[in-house]
Amino acid sequence: MRPPIIRIAGGTFYRHHPNALSSHPNPPLFSQLSFELPSSPPRPQHWCVVGPSLSGKTTFLQMLRGRLLSDPPTARSFPYLSEDEAPARLRNPQRAVRYVGFDAEQNAGGLGGGSVTASAYLSARYESRREITDFSLRDFLLGNTQLNPPKTPLGDEDGTVSTQLLDRVVRDLKLSHLLDLPVTFLSNGQGRRARIARALLTRPEVLLLDEPFMGLDPPTVSGLSPLLQSLAEKASPRLVLSARPQDPLPEWITHLVYLRTDCQVGSMGPKEVVLDGLKKYVEGIKKGGLSEDEKLPVHSLLEVGRVLGSTASSASETAAATQAIAQDLSSTDTSAEPLVEMDGCQVRYGDKIVLGNWSQQTPNGKKDGLIWTVRRGERWGVFGPNGSGKTTVVSLLGSDHPQTYSLPIKLFGRSRLPEPGSGMRPLTFWDIQSRIGHSSPEVHQHMPRNHTIRQVVENAWADTFRAIPKLDSAAKQKVDAALRWFAPELRPNAAASAPASDDGGLSWADDYMFGEISFSAQRVALFIRSMIKSPDVVVLDEAFSGMDDAVRDKCMLFLTDGESKTHDRAGRVVDSETAAVTAVRGLTDRQALICIAHVKEEVPGCVREWLCLPEANTGAPARFGRLEGPVGEDEGRWAGVWGFGGDYQGW
Numbered sequence: 001m002r003p004p005i006i007r008i009a010g011g012t013f014y015r016h017h018p019n020a021l022s023s024h025p026n027p028p029l030f031s032q033l034s035f036e037l038p039s040s041p042p043r044p045q046h047w048c049v050v051g052p053s054l055s056g057k058t059t060f061l062q063m064l065r066g067r068l069l070s071d072p073p074t075a076r077s078f079p080y081l082s083e084d085e086a087p088a089r090l091r092n093p094q095r096a097v098r099y100v101g102f103d104a105e106q107n108a109g110g111l112g113g114g115s116v117t118a119s120a121y122l123s124a125r126y127e128s129r130r131e132i133t134d135f136s137l138r139d140f141l142l143g144n145t146q147l148n149p150p151k152t153p154l155g156d157e158d159g160t161v162s163t164q165l166l167d168r169v170v171r172d173l174k175l176s177h178l179l180d181l182p183v184t185f186l187s188n189g190q191g192r193r194a195r196i197a198r199a200l201l202t203r204p205e206v207l208l209l210d211e212p213f214m215g216l217d218p219p220t221v222s223g224l225s226p227l228l229q230s231l232a233e234k235a236s237p238r239l240v241l242s243a244r245p246q247d248p249l250p251e252w253i254t255h256l257v258y259l260r261t262d263c264q265v266g267s268m269g270p271k272e273v274v275l276d277g278l279k280k281y282v283e284g285i286k287k288g289g290l291s292e293d294e295k296l297p298v299h300s301l302l303e304v305g306r307v308l309g310s311t312a313s314s315a316s317e318t319a320a321a322t323q324a325i326a327q328d329l330s331s332t333d334t335s336a337e338p339l340v341e342m343d344g345c346q347v348r349y350g351d352k353i354v355l356g357n358w359s360q361q362t363p364n365g366k367k368d369g370l371i372w373t374v375r376r377g378e379r380w381g382v383f384g385p386n387g388s389g390k391t392t393v394v395s396l397l398g399s400d401h402p403q404t405y406s407l408p409i410k411l412f413g414r415s416r417l418p419e420p421g422s423g424m425r426p427l428t429f430w431d432i433q434s435r436i437g438h439s440s441p442e443v444h445q446h447m448p449r450n451h452t453i454r455q456v457v458e459n460a461w462a463d464t465f466r467a468i469p470k471l472d473s474a475a476k477q478k479v480d481a482a483l484r485w486f487a488p489e490l491r492p493n494a495a496a497s498a499p500a501s502d503d504g505g506l507s508w509a510d511d512y513m514f515g516e517i518s519f520s521a522q523r524v525a526l527f528i529r530s531m532i533k534s535p536d537v538v539v540l541d542e543a544f545s546g547m548d549d550a551v552r553d554k555c556m557l558f559l560t561d562g563e564s565k566t567h568d569r570a571g572r573v574v575d576s577e578t579a580a581v582t583a584v585r586g587l588t589d590r591q592a593l594i595c596i597a598h599v600k601e602e603v604p605g606c607v608r609e610w611l612c613l614p615e616a617n618t619g620a621p622a623r624f625g626r627l628e629g630p631v632g633e634d635e636g637r638w639a640g641v642w643g644f645g646g647d648y649q650g651w
Contacts, residue, residue, distance in 0.1 A: 003079035005205055005238065006037040006064055006097070011075030013068040024516075025492075029059060029068065029263045037064070037206065037238065039080045046232045046252055049242040051259030051266075052300040052548040053489065053520035057242040058101060059263060061208040064240065065097040081205070090205055098199045098237075101210035101519075137186065138179040141166065141198050161201050169197045172227045174220070178387075185349060189216050189386025189598075193224075200231070207237040213247065213308075214545045217385045217598045218642060225250045225308055245300045246549040246601065248308035258304075260295040275305045299550050336375035339537055339592050340397060343408040344369035347392050347401070355389035358614065358621040370622060372611060374537070377589040379606045381631065382596045383641055384613030390596050393613075394440060394541050397594065399432045412536065430463055437530035440541035440596075444526055449515030453490055454506075456514050456525045457482060460533045474583075475533065481583035482528045483509045485563055489524045489551050492517060519546045527555050532584065540595045544602040556604050559593075561586040600638040605630035610641055 013029040038045060049060050062068060063076075070076040078093045080086055090096040135145050142161055170176045173193045178186065186194060193216075199207055212228070213221045229252040232239045243249060249256075249271075256274040260266040267274045282301050284290035292298055346356035346369040356369035370393075374380055384390055395401035396409060405416050412435060414427045437460065447456060448465055457479050461469035471479070483490065483506050491508050514522060523546050531538045538559075544552045557565055557573065562585040566576040587593060587606070597603045608627050614620035623643070631637045 002039045002083065002085075004036040005039045005078060005080045006035070007077050007079055008033055008035040008070075009075050010034055012071045013063050014071065015068060017069060018071065024512075027263070028071075029056060030063065030265060033265060035257075035268070037240070039205075039238075040235075043254075044233065044235075045255050047240045047255045047257065048249060048253045048271075049240065049257045049259065050245060050247075050249075050304065051242075052245055052261060052297070053546075053551045054492075054518050055259035055261050056263035057259060058210055058519060060257065060259065061099060061101075061210055061240065061242060064206075064208060065099055066093050086205075095202070096205040097208065098202060098204040098206070099208045099210065100195050100199045100212070135183060136180050137175065137183055137194055140183050140194065141170070141175075141179075141201055143198075165201060165203075169200050173197050174223070185354075187387045187391050189220060192216065193220070193386075200237075204237045207231075207239050209239060209241050211242055211244070211247075211546065213243075220386055221308070221598075225252075244548045246303040246306075248306040250308045260293075261297065262295045264295070266296050278304055297550070300548055303549065334375075336377055337413070338373050338375050338410070339412055340372070340374035340594075341410040341413075342370050342372045342396070343367075343410075344371055345396065345407045345409060346370075347389070347396075347403055347407070354616065355392045355613075357617060358619055360621055372622075374592050374594065376536075376592055379587075379593045379604070379608050380595065381603050381607040381610040381627075381641070382594060382613070383598075383610060385615045387616045388613035389616070390613060391440075391442070391541070394438075394442075394539055394594075394596065397537070397539060398436055398438055399427075399429055433463065435536040437533070437535040437538045438541075439523075439526040439530035439543040440539070442541075444522065447514060447522075447526065449513060451514045452510050453512055453514065453517065453521075453525055454479065454483065454509040457509075457528050457532060460529045477583045478532055480506060481563060482532055482558075485558065485584075486524055486528065486554075489554065490517065490521050492521075520548070520551060523547055524551065524555065527559075531559060531587075534585070534588070534591065536590070537592045537594065538587065540593070540597075540604075542596060542598070542602075544597070545599075549601065552602065558584070559586060559604055560606050600632045600635075603631045605632060607631060612641055612643070 010032050012031045012033070014026055015029070016026045018026065018028075037047070049057050051057050059068070066076065066078075078096070081091055081093060081096050086096075139145055170179065173196060175190070175193060175197060178190060178194075183191070183194070192212075192214075196209065196212065209228075213224065216224065228239060228241075229250065231237065232252060241250075241253070254271055255269065256267070256271050257265060258267045258274055258278060267277055278301050281290065281296070282298055285292050285298055344356070344360075344367045347354050359366040359368050360371045362371060382390055382393060392401065396404050396407070397411070399411070399416065409416070411427055411432055414424055416427055418426050446465055447459075451459070458469045458471060458475075459465060461471050461475055487505070487508075492512060514525065517525075523543065527540070527543050530540060530543065544555060547555065554567065557567065563576055563582040564585070565573050568574050593604065593606065595603055595607055607630075610625050610627060610631075612623045612625075614622060625641065627637055627641075629637070631641065
């Protein structure tokens with residue numbers, strides 16, 4: 001039998017050398033860990049690392065690829081890679097074990113972030129093509145992204161990628177029609193699929209996928225899971241996934257690692273054994289026979305083990321259902337002030353229409369493009385497949401897209417261009433930015449990593465990401481209140497036991513930089529930034545992806561009720577101890593909410609109006625509707641939004 005690809009025998013891991021002097025704590029991670037990823041097991045082993053926010057899922061994957069310090073150094077090895085049968089191009093673990101994550105910080109040399117576009121402002125993605133970012137998706141996949149590329153192997157021994165492999169990967173990941181587009185034009189979901197494709201083209205022995213389904217629309221998830229299953233079954237490459245506790249697990253996963261909240265392994269082994277042990281733990285606590293381990297919280301285990309199916313509705317079934325459930329919004333309160341008005345918007349790149357390739361019926365007949373009005377007090381959900389134009393809609397709302405000037409759009413009752421005879425000056429970019437709170441993958445990508453946690457939140461009062469914010473005493477009070485409220489979610493675990501300081505225990509917010517905290521904590525900070533100053537419009541574009549259910553639910557409660565409500569240990573909503581002196585209130589009837597999400601649990605319960613964009617270039621119209629209640633509580637409502645038929649079983 002061949003030796004394992006990765007072998008860890010009694011290793012303890014550290015971010016920095018245990019004897020190094022540092023102002024930040026350096027606790028041991030995964031103490032006395034033993035783990036093997038076999039190269040040729042008698043029975044297939046398909047692993048998934050599961051854990052709540054701040055438990056160290058990404059850290060575990062980075063440890064597998066050799067990024068953390070091992071004590072002793074010999075505890076971690078890669079035995080198979082030194083065998084004669086291992087290809088010469090994969091003798092280096094950095095090439096043999098590839099990591100694909102969706103935090104912009106991890107996106108080195110990659111797509112939509114890192115060294116490619118991180119220095120540009122948001123609108124730069126939509127401007128004319130520039131020398132350093134004008135390479136196409138085809139170039140990106142083949143590694144042709146530099147004028148003088150280094151001689152490093154990408155696919156075969158000579159660094160080339162076979163046509164057959166390229167065709168299969170782009171077909172399976174639904175990228176064929178995008179090959180000639182500049183990578184800066186890709187949507188978030190398309191960019192994520194592209195990064196997976198590029199990793200597959202390097203033909204690694206092991207592919208570490210950090211929450212691969214995060215941010216993908218349900219049809220794409222249903223199609224991607226079987227693709228990953230086929231790769232796993234052929235062991236080409238061997239896959240190790242990560243997931244949150246509430247995420248459905250692909251049915252083909254055989255082994256689990258469940259992490260505690262202190263970066264230690266809580267349980268590891270065959271999936272059935274791990275899930276059975278966690279289930280007995282939860283039952284024991286509910287019956288009173290066991291006491292809850294605060295590092296293994298019960299609330300994070302309630303949904304563990306749900307199964308992600310491998311089938312998806314056919315295009316014809318979906319189209320038929322789509323036509324059947326379209327609703328109107330004739331009961332809309334037209335007396336409320338319109339904040340966003342789009343009256344037939346089409347966004348084009350050359351002869352390609354990326355948004356608004358349809359006609360909508362109006363009282364004056366049919367009109368091409370998106371027609372949509374958002375009024376004060378409304379709570380909108382914007383849905384649609386990856387590439388349908390959701391990110392483009394957000395860029396039009398924030399006026400980041402240069403075509404905003406030429407399209408029939410009004411924001412806060414005014415146009416971006418002078419209107420003869422109106423007596424009103426045109427809106428400036430800064431006018432709009434000051435009245436819209438925005439959290440999205442693009443904001444996440446561009447937020448400076450050397451900002452402190454406090455600076456990220458205070459940036460809500462700044463004109464640009466690096467400008468100095470202008471805060472009055474009330475604003476400072478709001479920032480302190482929010483940081484204190486979300487301290488368990490923002491403050492690195494290693495610092496949680498530090499004694500309180502004279503500032504009420506908030507010194508950590510000035511000590512830790514945005515780039516030092518976990519992906520989930522970064523998303524929490526950006527969420528706070530989006531709504532902390534009570535803007536007229538709050539835009540949450542995949543704002544809750546990457547959070548576990550408890551963190552997400554706390555953010556949603558803060559969104560609607562501010563500090564006045566909280567969750568008790570049983571998960572019930574109760575009045576908070578600070579309700580009488582609340583500095584931060586939730587959404588008011590003077591504000592509008594626009595939420596973009598692909599998972600029903602990430603749609604705030606207050607959302608009632610919805611817009612579902614059609615798949616790109618189908619010619620099908622956008623659909624609108626109204627929800628009778630929270631979409632997260634009813635599979636039928638969610639199925640209706642997406643246009644799935646009666647056999648829908650969830651995902």
